[in-house]
Amino acid sequence: MPLPFVKMHAHGDDFIIVDRRGQDDPITAPIARRLGNRHTGIGFNQLAVVLDCEDAAARVKFWNADGTPLAACGSATRGVAERLMHETGSHSIVLRTDRGLLTCVRESGRRVSVNMGEPSLDWASVPLAGAMDTRTLAIAGDPAACSMGNPHCTYFVHDMAAVDVAVAGPALETHPLFPARTNVHFVQVLDRGQIRLRIWERGGGVPLGSGSCCCAAVVNGIRRGLLDATVQVLCDGGTLTVQWDGQGGVVLTGSVEPIMQGSAYLY
Template sequence: MTLPFVKMHAHGDDFIIIDRRGQDDPITAQVARCLGNRHTGIGFNQLAVVLDCADAAARIKFWNPNGTPLEACGSATRGVADRLMQETGTDSIVLRTERGLLTCVRVAGQRVSVNMGAPSLDWAAVPLAEPLDTRTLPISGSPAACSMGNPHCTFFVEDIAAVDVEALGPALEVHPLFPARTNVHFVQVLDRRHIRLRIWERGGGVPLGSGSCCCGAVVNGIRRGLLDDTVEVHCDGGTLTVQWDGQGGVLLTGRVEPIMQGTVYAIPV
């Protein structure tokens, strides 16, 4: 099997887009793993498969490089929106993901915004393994938790440079409190409108950035009373903006840029 693809990134958070509108969807866990291998495949933090949809411009399915599906990806959603807005000559588009219908718009500076929907804050929706206050979990470091369609666990630290993300992340991802595993964030609050964020991504390791993780980290910071409603998130790969009024949808804004396009060969069927 051969597949055409486009690869993009959002401040270093790289993803590939495979457009299968009008065609079948050949992506399985095995295919996603093959494509996600950075030595023998293309390599990515996420894979976005674009499919036909009756009530939106397209439906998107997401995969991690280890072959597990994921429910939300702010970076790849904005990348797909960027391409489809160019295709249709519009500055606004609606896409369907597991989060529901998401509205994306083009804003100044070649940035793309997506309303990621309201966060889920109840313990069962994260999900957690037992009823707990998601603002403060009984884990060393007292993290907060929420869901942006995928689970997020946020630690607030004094000095992010002192945190060994690669060492701490794997065990926290599979902590017994998270039956579906979790993304893990480490946040240093610089001031009420700026944070420094490093991430251990569920099923992916340490990325340069992550749109949904930026959203989850800011939501948890606002819930803790540490942040204002508009925050610049400084990741390893660049800066994104997250806005949340404490009740409605979370707005994620930043640049998305193409890297390459081509055809990948010898994909298993």
């Protein structure tokens, strides 16, 4: 069975979109894992399945490359929005994800903004293994934590060059404090409106960027009193903008670009 897909990226954070509106959803954990393999599959950081929805333009489900589901993906959400806005000729669209209804807006060029919803800041919703202040976790390095629909842990460092993300990330992802594992960020604050960010992604390794990680890193920086409400986030693959007023939804803005389209085979 051929499975049509489109592959896109957002500053190097690559994802595929499978449009199943009007059709069944064939994606399972084993299929997502096989398609995500960069040697024997298509290869991606995330997979987005676009489905029919009664109260939005579409419902979007997300999978990691290791076959685990996730509730939020800022890059793929913007990619789906860009394609559907192009399809309808509109400049805004509402998508339903496990985070709820997300409003997306076309900006200049190929830039798309998405309101990713309010961050979850209490320990149980991250989730953490026990009650504590999520602004300063009781583990080495004093990181902060929050959820953007998936768990995030943010370390603030003085010198990004001194951090080996590929070594530090895996141990922190599976730390006992995080029963659902966690994304791990390393943030160097350049000034109140700009940070350097590197990421260990839960189930995905070291990506060039991640929309939800950018959001969570900025949220945690603002909660620590280190950042202003609008922040430029310098990832390995490019720069995104995150805005948060400390109470409402987190708005993520950045470019999305098509790479290829084709068909995969489901056995």
